Amino acid sequence: MEIIHVSAECYPVAKAGGLGDVVGALPKYQVKLGHIAKVIMPMYRTKFLYTNEWELVHEGGQNLGPHWFHYSIIKEKTNKLGFDLFLVDINGLLDREKIYGYNDDTERFTSFQIAVVDWISKWSHKPDIVHVHDHQAGLIPFMMKHCFVFNHLADIPTVLTIHNAQYQGQMGWDKSYYLPSWDRWKWGGLDWNNSINPLASAVKCAWKVTTVSWSYLDELKYMSAGLENLFEYEKGKCVGILNGIDNEVWDPSKDPLLKQTYSKLTVDIGKQANKKELCDRFGLDIEKPLIVFIGRLVGEKAADLLPDAISSSIYQHHGNCCFLILGSGETAVEGELADMNNRFSGYINTYIGYSEPLSHLMYAGADFLLMPSRVEPCGLNQMYALRYGTVPIVRNTGGLRDTVTDFGDWQGFGIRFDNASVWDITYSVGRAIDLYTNKKELWDWMRGYMMDIDHSWDSAAQEYIDVYTSLK
Numbered sequence: 259m260e261i262i263h264v265s266a267e268c269y270p271v272a273k274a275g276g277l278g279d280v281v282g283a284l285p286k287y288q289v290k291l292g293h294i295a296k297v298i299m300p301m302y303r304t305k306f307l308y309t310n311e312w313e314l315v316h317e318g319g320q321n322l323g324p325h326w327f328h329y330s331i332i333k334e335k336t337n338k339l340g341f342d343l344f345l346v347d348i349n350g351l352l353d354r355e356k357i358y359g360y361n362d363d364t365e366r367f368t369s370f371q372i373a374v375v376d377w378i379s380k381w382s383h384k385p386d387i388v389h390v391h392d393h394q395a396g397l398i399p400f401m402m403k404h405c406f407v408f409n410h411l412a413d414i415p416t417v418l419t420i421h422n423a424q425y426q427g428q429m430g431w432d433k434s435y436y437l438p439s440w441d442r443w444k445w446g447g448l449d450w451n452n453s454i455n456p457l458a459s460a461v462k463c464a465w466k467v468t469t470v471s472w473s474y475l476d477e478l479k480y481m482s483a484g485l486e487n488l489f490e491y492e493k494g495k496c497v498g499i500l501n502g503i504d505n506e507v508w509d510p511s512k513d514p515l516l517k518q519t520y521s522k523l524t525v526d527i528g529k530q531a532n533k534k535e536l537c538d539r540f541g542l543d544i545e546k547p548l549i550v551f552i553g554r555l556v557g558e559k560a561a562d563l564l565p566d567a568i569s570s571s572i573y574q575h576h577g578n579c580c581f582l583i584l585g586s587g588e589t590a591v592e593g594e595l596a597d598m599n600n601r602f603s604g605y606i607n608t609y610i611g612y613s614e615p616l617s618h619l620m621y622a623g624a625d626f627l628l629m630p631s632r633v634e635p636c637g638l639n640q641m642y643a644l645r646y647g648t649v650p651i652v653r654n655t656g657g658l659r660d661t662v663t664d665f666g667d668w669q670g671f672g673i674r675f676d677n678a679s680v681w682d683i684t685y686s687v688g689r690a691i692d693l694y695t696n697k698k699e700l701w702d703w704m705r706g707y708m709m710d711i712d713h714s715w716d717s718a719a720q721e722y723i724d725v726y727t728s729l730k
């Protein structure tokens with residue numbers, strides 16, 4: 259089967275979060291299953307672009323409304339990622355360093371999608387599946403069905419995977435002329451609440467919709483930033499497939515970014531060496547349990563609760579734990595955390611920014627990983643933590659609910675709480691300290707157990723293939 263993944267992110271080319279990890283891994287595992295999987299994404303000016311070899315495979319032109327644009331498509335020459343990788347360049351729109359966050363993101367991603375569909379429409383054969391990820395690729399199923407110039411693509415099955423329904427890419431109807439001429443009777447395929455909503459459009463027009471965990475699929479029906487009714491209407495074509503992790507990249511026994519690699523048998527010594535590196539670097543006490551947070555400092559991740567939850571934990575538990583935070587996002591939260599580094603020096607430290615190497619070291623050197631997320635469609639961090647023998651402390655939501663059980667329950671191996679609140683976090687930190695200090699045997703068992711859990715992509719990659727097959 260030939261599968262084309264269309265995405266705004268793909269690790270290691272460009273990654274802002276879990277979407278990048280998934281699109282960097284899933285196609286590789288589909289290739290291992292004997293299929294042809296290709297990824298097409300924008301050509302941002304990232305390091306990966308300049309340090310690899312490329313060949314030009316196509317040049318074309320299209321219109322974004324009245325504006326004509328030229329695009330070119332290049333392919334990575336050496337199959338470095340284990341699948342064919344294509345980048346779309348559009349001068350003036352995609353030739354930037356960052357993935358998101360520009361005022362003209364609507365124009366950038368709309369023209370990207372038009373270029374992708376235009377390119378596929380020029381192929382001498384048809385791919386078996388076009389698999390689009392999130393709203394940045396969400397207009398593609400509509401365009402393939404209803405833009406006159408792409409009509410011959412209408413019989414290619416499309417699949418949408420929703421990684422995060424909080425972001426929908428809405429634009430005003432005044433931008434409807436951006437798309438190549440389309441059947442005006444079909445305007446409902448673009449509309450949600452009187453605006454063009456690329457995510458809603460993909461839910462309506464894709465042949466099948468998947469979400470990245472089972473629980474998140476349920477939650478979308480009552481909490482999806484305005485799309486609740488849509489998910490209720492369309493539930494018949496939606497299915498949850500839990501993400502996997504790339505076991506080759508995330509392997510504590512081989513990870514080149516660790517101070518010391520380790521396996522289940524050497525977990526104590528290995529983690530201690532990595533913890534020492536972190537504690538030395540960030541001025542923390544190695545004798546105390548180290549609780550880390552890695553992620554975007556935004557409301558979805560409940561990062562706004564961190565400053566109060568951390569100070570309350572330090573007070574209430576008599577300073578018997580240390581915190582290390584890696585992330586960036588809302589400036590207010592960044593500022594508060596930076597202030598705390600001085601106030602609670604020796605108890606907390608924060609690295610504001612993005613650092614792949616530090617994140618690996620933290621998964622390995624931490625005792626606990628905190629994820630108080632308000633919304634977590636899947637969450638990869640907790641799965642990395644499990645593989646690295648780090649006990650996850652998570653809120654009972656979305657993919658966190660599907661991957662972590664509480665140690666108070668039968669064969670539980672993590673800490674779970676219900677509310678995104680300072681109190682729940684503080685209480686859970688207390689349970690973590692107790693586990694670390696007084697329940698060494700259980701702690702050892704939990705580590706061993708969680709490191710053996712198989713969250714690799716092998717089975718999830720096959721589940722996607724089964725979805726595609728059901729559409730043929």
Ligand code: ADP
Pocket residue numbers: 274275276277279552553554584585586611612613614617636637638639640
């Ligand atoms: P989301 O995609 O919602 O941000 P996920 O849990 O799916 O959440 O994935 C987050 C990914 O991004 C993980 O690979 C995590 O290690 C990584 N990550 C997040 N923030 C940072 C950061 N500041 N530095 C390095 N890696 C980060």
Ligand code: GLC
Pocket residue numbers: 275276277280421422470501634635636637638657
């Ligand atoms: C999104 C979600 C996250 C998920 C990731 C990969 O960014 O917020 O929960 O793990 O996509 O699917």
